[in-house]
Amino acid sequence: MELRILSPTAILGYGFPRESLEAALREGFDAIGVDGGSTDPGPYYLGEGVPFASEAGVERDTRLLLKAAREAGVPLIITTAGGAGARPHVEWMLGILHRIASSESLSLRVAVVWSDVSPDRVFELMDERGLEPADPGAPEPRSETIKASRVVAQAGLEPVIEALKAWEPDVVLAGRAVDVAAFAALPVMRGLDPGLSIHMAKILECGAIAAEPGSGSDSMMGVIKPGEFVVYPLNPSRRATVTSIAEHALYERPTPYNEHVPGGYVDLSNATYEQVDDRTVRVKGSRWVRLDSYKVKLEGSRPVGYRYLTIAGSRDPGFIAELEKLIGETRRILEEQLPEYRGRYRLIFRIYGRDAVMGPWEPTPRPGHEVGIVIEAVSESREIARDIVAQARSVLLHIGWPGRKSTAGNLAFPFSPSDFYGGKVYEWSLWHLVELRDPLELFKLELWELKSGSRAPIEVYGGVAGHG
Amino acid sequence: MARRRLGEVARILRSKNAGPFLITIDMIFDSRECAETVAEQLKPEAIAEAYGMDPGWVIGVYLYPQANAVKVTIRRRVPAGSVGDTDVYGAQQHAPLLELEAEDHGKCGG
Numbered sequence: 040m041e042l043r044i045l046s047p048t049a050i051l052g053y054g055f056p057r058e059s060l061e062a063a064l065r066e067g068f069d070a071i072g073v074d075g076g077s078t079d080p081g082p083y084y085l086g087e088g089v090p091f092a093s094e095a096g097v098e099r100d101t102r103l104l105l106k107a108a109r110e111a112g113v114p115l116i117i118t119t120a121g122g123a124g125a126r127p128h129v130e131w132m133l134g135i136l137h138r139i140a141s142s143e144s145l146s147l148r149v150a151v152v153w154s155d156v157s158p159d160r161v162f163e164l165m166d167e168r169g170l171e172p173a174d175p176g177a178p179e180p181r182s183e184t185i186k187a188s189r190v191v192a193q194a195g196l197e198p199v200i201e202a203l204k205a206w207e208p209d210v211v212l213a214g215r216a217v218d219v220a221a222f223a224a225l226p227v228m229r230g231l232d233p234g235l236s237i238h239m240a241k242i243l244e245c246g247a248i249a250a251e252p253g254s255g256s257d258s259m260m261g262v263i264k265p266g267e268f269v270v271y272p273l274n275p276s277r278r279a280t281v282t283s284i285a286e287h288a289l290y291e292r293p294t295p296y297n298e299h300v301p302g303g304y305v306d307l308s309n310a311t312y313e314q315v316d317d318r319t320v321r322v323k324g325s326r327w328v329r330l331d332s333y334k335v336k337l338e339g340s341r342p343v344g345y346r347y348l349t350i351a352g353s354r355d356p357g358f359i360a361e362l363e364k365l366i367g368e369t370r371r372i373l374e375e376q377l378p379e380y381r382g383r384y385r386l387i388f389r390i391y392g393r394d395a396v397m398g399p400w401e402p403t404p405r406p407g408h409e410v411g412i413v414i415e416a417v418s419e420s421r422e423i424a425r426d427i428v429a430q431a432r433s434v435l436l437h438i439g440w441p442g443r444k445s446t447a448g449n450l451a452f453p454f455s456p457s458d459f460y461g462g463k464v465y466e467w468s469l470w471h472l473v474e475l476r477d478p479l480e481l482f483k484l485e486l487w488e489l490k491s492g493s494r495a496p497i498e499v500y501g502g503v504a505g506h507g
Numbered sequence: 508m509a510r511r512r513l514g515e516v517a518r519i520l521r522s523k524n525a526g527p528f529l530i531t532i533d534m535i536f537d538s539r540e541c542a543e544t545v546a547e548q549l550k551p552e553a554i555a556e557a558y559g560m561d562p563g564w565v566i567g568v569y570l571y572p573q574a575n576a577v578k579v580t581i582r583r584r585v586p587a588g589s590v591g592d593t594d595v596y597g598a599q600q601h602a603p604l605l606e607l608e609a610e611d612h613g614k615c616g617g
Contacts, residue, residue: 079524081588081595175566176528176582285574286519289533293525293580295571312573343590385590398584398593400558402603417590466589467527 041264042226043068044239045273049246049255051075051100051117052092059258059273060107066273068260071108071115072221073100074244075132076122078338079291084123085189086340086465090131091122097132102139109145109209116199116211116221123340124215125191126155132212133487137494146490147209150202153483154191154214156337160481161185161469164337170471173336174293177470180339184468188339191215195301195335197478199224205500206486215338217300218244226263234327237305239268241298242287249287250277271319278318285312301478303329332474335481339469345421346461347428349414351436351450358449359406361440362390365449369434373427384418384427412450417464428458508612514605516541516615524597525580527587529566532579532601539572541615546570546577548609554579557603579604 045068048055052075076084076091084091101117108115121128129151140147156164162185164170170180178184194216202211203224213220219240226236239261242249247257250272258273271279288307289295298305306326313321353359366388374381391411394401414435416427436450475481484500496504514520519535536542551565558564558581566580588595 078527079587079596082527083588174526174528176586178586282574285571286533286535286576289531289535289571289574289576289578291523291525291531293529293531294567294569295574295576295578296569308571310573387591389593396593396599397602398591400560400584400600400603402557402559402606464590467586470527 040229040231041262042229042231044222044225044243044261044263045071045258046222046243046246046261047071047073047104047258048100049074049244049248050092050122052096053246053256054096054100055246055256055258056274057103060103062273063258063260064107064110066260068111068113070113070225071104072243073104073117074218074221075117075119075124075128077119077218080122082340082465082467083462084121085125085191085338086342087463088125088127088189090128094135098135098139101135102143105136105139105210106143114203114208114211116224118199118213118216118221120212120214123191124154124213125189126153126214129153129212129214133489133494136210136212137489140489141491144491146488148206149210149212149487149489150206150208151485151487152194152198152202152211152213152216153485154194154216154481156190156192156481158185158188158190161190161337161339164473168474170337170473173470173472178467180469180471184341185339188341188468190337190339190469192481193217193336193338194220194482195478196220196224196227198482198484200228201479201500202484203228205484206498208486219300222261231263231265232327233303234305234325235263235268235322237298237300237327238307238310238322238325239263239270242270242284245287245290247272247274247277248290249283250279251283252277253283267321267323269315269319269321279320281312281314281320284320284322301335302333303327333478334472334474337469337471337473339467340465341468342463343466344417344419344464345424346415346417346464347424347458348461349428349432349452349458350411350454351432351452351457352409352411353450354409355445355449356408357442357444359410362410365435365438365440368438369431372434373430377430380423380427383420384416384423386427386431387415389413389415415461425458425460432457508610510608511611511615512605513545513607513609516545516609516611520601520605522597522599522601524583524587528583530581530583530597530600532581532604534577534604536575537616538614539575541611542570542572542575542577544612544614545609549577549579553607554581554604557607
């Protein structure tokens, strides 16, 4: 038995060449998997409830992929909808799918996996079972921060598998799930080795990033059978090589050895990579290790304030030489003149050309002839953030020092207006593992019917949908 | 036998987040022997010193011979995307390791 899994692109919305999709259709495939994003872009998208990729890009990609999946008679599996996978993101994707169904005169059966966890449920889980930090440095879970958070649980393969088994839907639309779920669910469901399935999925989930030359906006095909899988890019100008595929075992992972999913991990340390032809690589030896306890990661994001910022440059050698001192004085002046704001804001100066990229880790913080300065304020009050940036900007523009020559102004602003609202600021409030009694425990599965003029849930896994 | 900068010896030397709390740096060399030689010498203390961080913040140094690679994972200064972060994706934090030196024992070409 052999299964062919198509990954059209690294993130739904990033796009892909039409020719790559057409090549895949000519070759045939058993499922299309695509991931909506990851936590890499930061906690903003989960906290704010907005999607990461552009709506136009997501709709464009989804329309093409839906039509291709229907043509091939196979499921389209979308995970971590909207990049964060919470209710607003899944609902947004349902809206997109509905628009496409209506405009293409299609009737779609969409299995939805909801990943949301309410703060009350988090407290229950904390009391009943305890939470374990998922990484060193994970935030301390506190009652006030959890209450203010939007929380999702990161589903393993099983909810996607159950959705496929229960309903054979046209589309699986999952909230937050592990990156490999969209690609490994079908192979594991059909009894293929989980170690190989998940290792293959780990390569596929990045689109053609693991090819040479790599691309996050192009496609990769994975073909898996007992004992091995092969991967190759659909675009003839790219190749999979032993080097590029073996290197990918390292990408964005803390160790090269184990790929963890709920319920177990894949040991990659003895995986072997073989060049089959000049653009295809065969992998064997990825070993699945099942664990007795089934743990999923809870991700929580909470608002911590509002951000304003301004950008300016300086080209005056005297100012650049005195900059640290002048920034210190600016801070002091603001503290003295605005005592009512004391302790209610953070003021950050980022000096590009010196140490803005690495901060305190910069080994050689030596500015050149020019610096770029970003002045940023974050406060629980939007007005304080705006005011602090405005005050800091004008103080730094006009501040003097002995020997100053540039007495008309220290800063070059590229823009009018000079100050920008940076939106709400979020931080991770939860990044913890919790043990589940069964893989579906925190995930609600529903089957939705989308057709021209209507969309509604028609069934719940193990029950019937109520229309309330 | 020569002391050489890792930035000169490695074909690829890159950093990226491994989740919001860790940064992982991958170094890929032209041969398994070169990777093994570098891995032997890459002590957590040297890495910590290159970054000016506590050695306890160096999570691990890992050899992946199949990719001729050495991986170093460190704690982030602050969580990705939090206030005071300088690099949301963690993609530009590798420079101190470009400057770190190791003996190549004749195992690394170039």
